[in-house]
Amino acid sequence: GALVYQYPRRTICKSGTSMRMECQAVGFQATSVAWYRQSPQKTFELIALSTVNSAIKYEQNFTQEKFPISHPNLSFSSMTVLNAYLEDRGLYLCGARPGGNSDYTFGSGTRLLVI
């Protein structure tokens, strides 16, 4: 079946440092990858949508300078939280889909704590 693995599952970083998180699709081709953030007491906000061979589209309030994303092939994507501060803490979710009419498969997320 289609699975998405995210690692690390949880991580702590010092304020002002950066944290890279990874997303691996197994059993299907991840043509599109969506990165979401769930801040405490909030719902999932879309950070950016990446499609292989297309430009990465960032949502309002999120920038490439802060959340650079790599999507080099059909099974892997990574995102870095640069210069993390308290407001960046939360659960970062990766969802991937093959494209067409297919649904997203989500990973279990990377929980980021900033101290």
Next chain:
Amino acid sequence: GDSVTQTEGLVTLTEGLPVMLNCTYQSTYSPFLFWYVQHLNEAPKLLLKSFTDNKRPEHQGFHATLHKSSSSFHLQKSSAQLSDSALYYCALSLASSSFSKLVFGQGTSLSVVP
């Protein structure tokens, strides 16, 4: 912009009673609607999604009907089970292409007690 609103907070039910979690949406277009379920420490999993031909989707005893007139896609189940305790997210998507994105509601936590 597009948005989804759900029953807020925590819903606590006794096992065997019916479940209804509300979901309404705002969109300029005719979106696809989804329900995702997330158990503790697990990934959100797709539970249901709306069909274009107005069929009522069903899965694991849950069903939901898309009512365009009231912009709603409420989640229902006739009899709650203890294993239904989880976070439930309603979401919409504008298109089924590779460039589509999901817009999530704030989530509803369902707790089923004996």
